[in-house]
Amino acid sequence: MAPKRAAVDTEPGTSGKAPAKPTPKRKKPSPPKAxxxxxxxxxxxxxxxxxxxxxxxxxxxxxxxxxxxxxxxxxxxxxxxEAAQDKCLMDNIFKIEDLRGRLEQSHELQCCETSVQLKDMFPGVVTCPDDDCGCEWQYSWCSNDFVDEENRPRNHCGICRHCGDYRDAHCERCNKCYFAGLSGFECPCKDRPPKPKGGMGSLGLMLWAMQHFAGDDSDRLSDESEDEGFF
Ligand SMILES: [Zn+2]
Ligand SMILES: [Zn+2]
Ligand SMILES: [Zn+2]
Ligand SMILES: [Zn+2]
Ligand SMILES: [Zn+2]
Ligand SMILES: [Zn+2]
Ligand SMILES: [Zn+2]
Known part of the structure; x- marks a missing residue:
């Protein structure tokens, strides 16, 4: 009799469904450091x-x-x-044959002719190690040189994957970097005829030519060009 009573006591009582079911299926807490x-x-x-x-x-x-x-x-x-956030570094570092050599290479900073090794001078903007100087430099992986961050800041284009002049800007229209100057003028591609793309290109070019050299013949020119111009 004793075992039966024990079973009756435990079953409907305290722990009906609890222990086995809600245990997590994932045992891996997705380790962040591997x-x-x-x-x-x-x-x-x-x-x-x-x-x-x-x-x-x-x-x-x-x-x-x-x-x-x-x-x-x-x-x-x-x-x-931090190094991995530098696009200039990321666009170059996989191509460097002798990275150790590069890191130990000496450079002379132009501010006070201090000799530095690259390994101590990145990532990011660094100050000249000379106490009295305070000039800020940034290493360009594209040109293997230090650039004067205050006066001519490094300007790496992530699209062209290259360091350009500090006054360069990237043009979305022609997808190239151009010299924008300090005032930021527009890319010269705005004055160039549209790039020929397949069949439409010649028409676009013709229209452009008409806008620029519009004269008496423009009507006739457009009529002819559509059917016979190129055949
Ligand atoms: Zn790996
Ligand atoms: Zn590996
Ligand atoms: Zn790997
Ligand atoms: Zn200095
Ligand atoms: Zn660069
Ligand atoms: Zn452009
Ligand atoms: Zn660019």
């Missing part, structure tokens, strides 16, 4: 999932002979997260 890329090669490409995020490869990566540049930056104690 970089992993799907590379089979040496990770020396901006497609590497680790490099893209500015991370050195970890144990779970399957790469072989890894040359992820951020592995080297990490060795040099450089702030990889």
């Amino acid at each position: 970089p992993k890329c799907g590379c089979r090669g040496d990770c020396r490409s901006s497609k590497c999932g680790c490099g893209k995020k500015g991370e050195a490869c970890g144990d779970s990566c399957k790469c072989t002979g890894c040359r992820n540049p951020f592995k080297i930056l990490k060795e040099f104690n450089i702030d990889c997260v």
